[in-house]
Amino acid sequence: MDAIVMLLITLPVVFFLSLLFEGVDRKVHARMQKRIGPPIIQPFYDFVKLFNKERIVPVTASSRIFTAIPIIAAAASILGAAISVASLILETGIGGDLILILYLLAMSSVMVMIGGSSSGNPYGAVGFSRKMTMLIAYEVPMLISIVSISFSCLSLAYYDIVATQIGMKSLLAFTRPSMAVAAATFLLCIPAAADAVPFDISEAKTEIIHGSLVEYGGPYLALVKLAKAASNFALTFLAMSLFFYFPALLEGYASVGLGALCLCLVTALILLLLTITVPRTIFARLKIGQAFKFYWLIPMGLSVLSVALFIVGL
Amino acid sequence: MANKSDDVKEIKVDYTRLRVPFGPVHPALKEPISLKVTVRKEEILDVDIGLGHVHRGIEALAENRNLVQTLYLVERICGICSHSHTTCFTQALEEIGRIRPSERALYLRTLIFELERMHSHLFLLGIVAYEIGFDTLFMFAWYVRESVLDLFEEMTGNRVHHSMNTIGGVRWDLTPNLVEKVNDSLKKIEKSLKYIHEVFQDKTVEKRLCEVGVLSCNEAKELCVVGPTARGSGVNMDVRRDHPYAAYSELKENFSVVLRQSADAYARIEVRILELFESINLIRTILEELPNGPISKEESILKLMRKIPEGETISMVEAPRGELLYFVKTNGKEGLWRLKVRTPTIPNVLSLKPMLIGCEIADIPVAAASIDPCMACANRITVVDQDKRETRVTDLENLRRRGRKQWMP
Numbered sequence: 001m002d003a004i005v006m007l008l009i010t011l012p013v014v015f016f017l018s019l020l021f022e023g024v025d026r027k028v029h030a031r032m033q034k035r036i037g038p039p040i041i042q043p044f045y046d047f048v049k050l051f052n053k054e055r056i057v058p059v060t061a062s063s064r065i066f067t068a069i070p071i072i073a074a075a076a077s078i079l080g081a082a083i084s085v086a087s088l089i090l091e092t093g094i095g096g097d098l099i100l101i102l103y104l105l106a107m108s109s110v111m112v113m114i115g116g117s118s119s120g121n122p123y124g125a126v127g128f129s130r131k132m133t134m135l136i137a138y139e140v141p142m143l144i145s146i147v148s149i150s151f152s153c154l155s156l157a158y159y160d161i162v163a164t165q166i167g168m169k170s171l172l173a174f175t176r177p178s179m180a181v182a183a184a185t186f187l188l189c190i191p192a193a194a195d196a197v198p199f200d201i202s203e204a205k206t207e208i209i210h211g212s213l214v215e216y217g218g219p220y221l222a223l224v225k226l227a228k229a230a231s232n233f234a235l236t237f238l239a240m241s242l243f244f245y246f247p248a249l250l251e252g253y254a255s256v257g258l259g260a261l262c263l264c265l266v267t268a269l270i271l272l273l274l275t276i277t278v279p280r281t282i283f284a285r286l287k288i289g290q291a292f293k294f295y296w297l298i299p300m301g302l303s304v305l306s307v308a309l310f311i312v313g314l
Numbered sequence: 315m316a317n318k319s320d321d322v323k324e325i326k327v328d329y330t331r332l333r334v335p336f337g338p339v340h341p342a343l344k345e346p347i348s349l350k351v352t353v354r355k356e357e358i359l360d361v362d363i364g365l366g367h368v369h370r371g372i373e374a375l376a377e378n379r380n381l382v383q384t385l386y387l388v389e390r391i392c393g394i395c396s397h398s399h400t401t402c403f404t405q406a407l408e409e410i411g412r413i414r415p416s417e418r419a420l421y422l423r424t425l426i427f428e429l430e431r432m433h434s435h436l437f438l439l440g441i442v443a444y445e446i447g448f449d450t451l452f453m454f455a456w457y458v459r460e461s462v463l464d465l466f467e468e469m470t471g472n473r474v475h476h477s478m479n480t481i482g483g484v485r486w487d488l489t490p491n492l493v494e495k496v497n498d499s500l501k502k503i504e505k506s507l508k509y510i511h512e513v514f515q516d517k518t519v520e521k522r523l524c525e526v527g528v529l530s531c532n533e534a535k536e537l538c539v540v541g542p543t544a545r546g547s548g549v550n551m552d553v554r555r556d557h558p559y560a561a562y563s564e565l566k567e568n569f570s571v572v573l574r575q576s577a578d579a580y581a582r583i584e585v586r587i588l589e590l591f592e593s594i595n596l597i598r599t600i601l602e603e604l605p606n607g608p609i610s611k612e613e614s615i616l617k618l619m620r621k622i623p624e625g626e627t628i629s630m631v632e633a634p635r636g637e638l639l640y641f642v643k644t645n646g647k648e649g650l651w652r653l654k655v656r657t658p659t660i661p662n663v664l665s666l667k668p669m670l671i672g673c674e675i676a677d678i679p680v681a682a683a684s685i686d687p688c689m690a691c692a693n694r695i696t697v698v699d700q701d702k703r704e705t706r707v708t709d710l711e712n713l714r715r716r717g718r719k720q721w722m723p
Binding site: 035198204206207208286289 | 332333334335340341342353355356443444445446447448449450451453454457516518519521522674675676677678679
């Protein structure tokens with residue numbers, strides 16, 4: 001019962017935090033480009049404004065799928081983020097919830113992809129095929145890095161991994177070489193999962209007009225954008241709690257209180273800036289073939305290396 | 315262009331093909347052009363280029379105006395190379411009227427011309443960066459371009475349409491104070507340019523630009539491609555050197571024509587970056603060697619206009635995008651019989667087809683941007699019949715017939 005109440009409380013909190021994180025990301029991005037940038041709460045303005053706009057469903061779209069998908073996508077990614085935050089606060093978890101979180105996040109990208117292809121727009125179709133290729137490219141190394149963690153902590157429950165870090169009074173990424181490599185893999189996969197430059201190939205604005213999002217507007221677009229913001233938040237929060245759970249280092253904060261939660265959020269924000277904002281400021285967009293090659297060479301190699309290192313006992 | 319029945323047949327046979335409309339409205343295009351691209355997965359099989367979305371009938375307008383009004387009209391053909399258009403037009407008028415502008419006026423024309431080349435090339439570098447998703451470089455290139463625009467404002471009072479040229483000279487003089495300001499700005503711009511050049515050699519940028527949109531030297535010659543697009547394919551041509559105008563015959567020693575042999579998008583961009591350095595050198599020389607004297611004729615522009623007799627001539631300049639050609643035929647009564655404008659984009663835009671076939675979808679914006687198309691300059695008439703739902707482009711035979719009727723009574 002407690003768990004359900006806590007989850008319900010976390011949902012609006014996640015909504016607020018994910019849009020706030022997006023605002024910070026945009027501001028820092030602008031400052032790095034010598035621009036003033038939008039106010040930090042700009043994503044909230046955008047959300048409200050888009051929500052009050054007209055709903056347009058293209059004639060060529062299969063309308064039920066087209067309209068249902070933004071809701072499913074937003075719900076999936078917010079739920080994914082909320083489960084991780086709630087189970088951290090409640091200090092409990094069920095076996096396998098880590099897999100649930102990862103699949104909720106993947107589901108939100110798959111949903112957006114399907115929504116685009118159901119719009120009947122050729123750009124949506126190109127966006128679908130590009131996103132499909134990217135999913136195959138980054139999901140596999142990402143999941144292997146999670147497998148490597150679960151070997152090390154002997155659990156697939158999200159909170160068990162956090163508890164392991166508290167028990168060892170250390171960050172998982174720094175405990176052994178195999179975990180450091182796994183952390184690197186996970187962080188390398190975040191830009192692709194977040195559709196940020198250089199891996200925003202599936203929604204390249206200048207090439208295929210945002211791909212899957214091309215026909216979405218008004219409240220639907222608001223929901224899809226929310227889904228993306230929430231999934232970015234969830235990814236960085238996940239990376240923070242799995243590999244860099246800083247409260248574990250501090251005596252007083254070991255159990256999760258408000259202070260520890262703030263520390264977690266700051267760490268997650270720094271990870272977001274490092275993995276999403278910085279690459280999208282300093283790189284140009286890759287082509288789909290180049291991105292695929294990159295993911296199947298470097299993160300894939302690293303993830304396999306991490307498992308191999310664990311097996312030999314490092 | 316494939317004929318219509320062939321097209322239908324092909325689609326019936328091959329379901330793996332997808333026809334992607336690229337434009338007329340597309341975020342990668344700053345101005346409307348329609349590319350109907352046939353793709354299989356990511357590979358481009360065919361391209362059909364359609365023009366005519368922003369046709370404004372400027373040539374016809376010019377025939378109803380007097381020469382001075384036309385001078386300001388042709389300036390509005392293009393916002394980026396407005397000075398090239400007026401220079402080309404005034405040159406033609408001066409040739410017909412046998413008016414010789416002073417040396418100082420010619421030098422000042424050249425000065426604005428080179429500054430315009432700088433601002434146009436910086437504009438393009440920003441756009442290319444934006445097309446490949448490199449927003450930071452885009453912002454930086456335009457930040458540098460802003461200082462060139464500020465110089466324009468100080469010198470002529472306008473950032474875009476400078477209105478610098480007049481028949482028989484220029485309208486604004488350069489004070490010693492301004493010379494110093496230009497020199498100071500140039501120092502800063504040169505430093506930033508070196509940085510931009512370095513960033514364009516970055517690996518992720520090269521990955522997107524190298525071996526994209528290859529236009530071989532022979533194809534470039536066949537399509538009569540001009541300007542940096544031709545020079546990127548190794549065609550050695552530059553109006554400034556081949557047919558010197560304004561003060562370029564005196565400044566011949568102070569610039570070199572930049573050539574690249576690799577013929578891809580990167581070559582075309584690199585040509586432009588290096589031309590920027592050449593422009594800086596030219597401007598410095600002009601500022602040093604600026605001759606003294608009046609900047610325009612003492613007579614008013616209206617008196618000069620009335621003196622221009624009936625006659626015809628062709629005038630050429632090297633606009634930032636390539637060779638710009640005007641055919642001017644005056645009627646001796648302050649007006650024009652005929653004005654024909656051939657902007658560099660007209661030959662350049664046709665080179666998109668050989669560039670794109672065999673590339674990927676991701677390369678379309680890069681290749682399209684690398685020729686620096688300026689659609690408003692290039693449009694031809696398209697008749698859209700809404701009742702019959704058909705579009706037809708006025709063809710050559712039709713134009714010939716109408717031409718004969720109007721010009722050969």
